[in-house]
Amino acid sequence: MNEPRDEEIQSLLKQAIAPLTRNLERDLWPRMLQRLDERSATVPWFDWALLALLALWLCFSPQAIPVLLYHL
Amino acid sequence: MLEPQTELFEEFAQGDLEAFEKLFRQFQGEIYGWIVRIVRDPGVAEDLTVETFWRIYRARARFDPSRNFGGWARRIATNAALDCLKSGHLKHARTEAFLLEDSASVSPPNPGVQRDLRERTARAFQQLPAKLRIAATLALIEEMPYKEIAEALDISAGAVKLRVFRALRLLRKSLKEMGVEP
Numbered sequence: 001m002n003e004p005r006d007e008e009i010q011s012l013l014k015q016a017i018a019p020l021t022r023n024l025e026r027d028l029w030p031r032m033l034q035r036l037d038e039r040s041a042t043v044p045w046f047d048w049a050l051l052a053l054l055a056l057w058l059c060f061s062p063q064a065i066p067v068l069l070y071h072l
Numbered sequence: 073m074l075e076p077q078t079e080l081f082e083e084f085a086q087g088d089l090e091a092f093e094k095l096f097r098q099f100q101g102e103i104y105g106w107i108v109r110i111v112r113d114p115g116v117a118e119d120l121t122v123e124t125f126w127r128i129y130r131a132r133a134r135f136d137p138s139r140n141f142g143g144w145a146r147r148i149a150t151n152a153a154l155d156c157l158k159s160g161h162l163k164h165a166r167t168e169a170f171l172l173e174d175s176a177s178v179s180p181p182n183p184g185v186q187r188d189l190r191e192r193t194a195r196a197f198q199q200l201p202a203k204l205r206i207a208a209t210l211a212l213i214e215e216m217p218y219k220e221i222a223e224a225l226d227i228s229a230g231a232v233k234l235r236v237f238r239a240l241r242l243l244r245k246s247l248k249e250m251g252v253e254p
Contacts, residue, residue: 006240010212012252013243016193019214022114024104024121029096031122036089036129 081137092132096125099142103149106224109214110153110206120156124149143223150206150224157202189252196246200239207235208243 058065083091103124108117127148128135135144200208210221211232218229225232247253 005244006237009240009243009247012189012193012247013197013208013212016190017112017197017209017213020109020112022105022108022117024101024118027097028100028104028118028121028125029093031118032096032125035122035126 078137081135081141085132085135085137087132092129095141099145100125102142103145106146107149107153110150110209111156112209116156120149120152124152127152146224147226150226154202154206157205192250192252193243193247196243196250196252199246200242204235204239204242207232208239211236212239 058068080091080094084095100121104117104121107120107124108114111117111120124145128145131148135141197205197208207221207225210216210224211218218232221232222229
């Protein structure tokens, strides 16, 4: 770590890539709100899977439709 | 930065959007500043700041209001930046251009070091594995204390030193292959 050659590499590195300090130039809250809205509108994959299973079940057992409607 | 009241943290942990907004506005600049140092691309840093706060919001129930919010947020930000570097989401050329533009904006301590040499060093640095690159960026370029880096990476200071050491070895090897002998 403290070998002279390591220090030379570090020096070379600092001349190639300068330290960076940047301030945020705009408020990111509107983008955050947009992200939150997008995510809340997204239906989770397992909900889609359940819906697909239900549709399959109803296709193969149409007689179950009245039973399902009765229980809703 | 001063930590806000614990009450605000508690409200945030319970899912209060107003509390989250207050924390977002208070910490967005700090988190952005941290991320931009790692990814070195202002546009990507903005995206990652939003991604970080999205992860923070999802993990709100796991946050202990008695702990340091800034430190916790910084760890999440570091992980988001690490994921970005690993995924190769950063376009190589764009980042490289940014590095060079950045280098040109400050006068180098040794003007004798040629632009070509700086370019090759920056390219070799870009090829380092993401974990080593983050540790080396923060320790060698930004010259941040090992303790602070360790907290952000959620590892020990010894592990940070080891990553920096490995980064230097790999960098030396890459530079040697490029015909640069420091």
